[in-house]
Amino acid sequence: MRISIVYAKPGMKLAENVYKSRKVLLRAGTVLTPATINALKKRGILEIEVESEWDMQALAGGSQEVDIISEEIRLKAEQTIKDIWEEVRKGGRIHIARVKSTVETILEELSKRNYTFLKLADIRALDNYTFTHSVNVCVLALSLGIASGYTEAELLELGTGALLHDLGKVIIPGDVLNKPGPLNEEEIEIVRKHPAHGFHLLCQEPEIGINAALIPYEHHERYQGDGYPRGLRGDAIHKFAQLVAIADVYDSLTSDRSYRSKLKPYEAVEILIAMSGQGFNPKLVNLLLDNVEIYPVGCIVELNDGSLAVVTSVNKMLPIRPKVRKLVRHGESYVPSGDEMDLMENPTVFITRVISLNWMSRGGAGSQREDKAL
Ligand SMILES: [Fe+2]
Known part of the structure; x- marks a missing residue:
């Protein structure tokens, strides 16, 4: 039985040798211990073959969520976004150095990740939706950016824009932003101003490049031209914004909101597949499919x-x-x-x-x- 290393449990017995660079790390028949499991993870082993008659209850009961960034980094990143929102709300400047250092820390953490598939289900947190959502979108966009082969400099721009993609929402009154249920036309009008407002805010900061600033501006544009604010089509939408758009929709579908409960990752992915070519660039949807662990x-x-x-x-x-x-x-x-x-x-x-x-x-x-x- 082949299992992901994430579900390896002490007491399981290896059914096959585990190899790394053609050398045997552990032999078939070895009973796993916490130390050997850790060692396998550290060596970048993704899957192991264990004896097939494992105890399903133990497997299910023992499974644990593994966050792709540490709790400490997640909380710090959320606090950064929260502070920036408060400062901007008061008419202050965006603390760009802090945003960049947050993105750098997340990037560093992602580069340490020792499995190939993104465990999207694990980047959940329920409270503080706006800030958590910003961090999730940043993590997901950076992961897809890494998979796209972007350079360090590009990733930094991508992460900065992704972290601030919804900053323009500071102009939306709280009762509209958190309204349970559908918005009326007037409220929709207000919400639709957030991309341009976010762009305007970022453009006032010379340290933020145009590529990062375009992310807030274009993250609600859609591949076939039916997005907003400008109704851009296809590759007229900046490549970073196209990528953040997918991350944004995916995270929002898989998050609990006041008006609906969250979808499971595979349900959200099915929606993205259905929107491929219409709402989103099909190449980027495929990139997401290549990098998420649906089943x-x-x-x-x-x-x-x-x-x-x-x-x-x-x-x-x-x-x-x-x-x-x-x-x-x-x-x-x-x-x-x-x-x-x-x-x-x-x-x-x-x-x-x-x-x-x-x-x-x-x-x-x-x-x-x-x-x-x-
Ligand atoms: Fe948005």
Whole structure:
């Protein structure tokens, strides 16, 4: 059974040798300990093969969320945005050096990340939506910028603009900004002023380059020209703004808002795929698909025939159709059975929902179906 290193638990037994640069790091049969798991993570090992009869309860119950940036850096970044908003609201200047140093710290942290797929589900935080959202969009945009091969200088501009993409919202009254439910026409008019206002604010700071300033201005433009404020089309929209637009929509879909509950990453990704070519540059949607873990290895899903399966490998070409193995009950546990099924080659079989990465760790907030199933 192949699992992501993130779900490796002490007590699991390796079914195959673990190699790094053709050298054996650990031999098959080794029982994992916290120290060996840590060592594998440090060496950049992403997946391991463990003996197939693992305890599903232990796997689900023991899963833990791993933030892609540390709590300390996240809180500092959120505080930076909060302070900047307050200062700008009072008519003060944007503290650019502080923004840049925040972006540099996030970049440094991202470069230390030892897995290839972005664990987007892990960049959640529920309170302080506006500030958390700004940090999330920055982290996601930078990750996609790294995947695009941008230079350090470009990443710094991208991160700065992403962190400040919604700064223009300081002009929106709080009751409109946080209104539960749909906005009326007059309120929509007010909200739609935030990109131009953000651009105007950033343009007053000579230290911010035009590429960063264009991000707030153009992050609500859409690929086929039906965005705002200027209705730009295609590549007339700055490449950084196109990238931040995807990060912005993705993060907003997967966040709890006062008027709706959050979508799961794979649901949000399906919406982005549906908007590919219309709202967003298809190349950038593909870039996101290449870098997010929609159904990670080890994830337990329900198929449309009602059976449960575990994801055994991610299909890079089409991450929404991974390879799976069905699960059968074995005593108190569920174990994978039969051959691996490639959902790319079985178009009538599809995933209806994710049962677990972490249903147990969410305090058993799962449905009755989950309780019955596992
Ligand atoms: Fe916005």
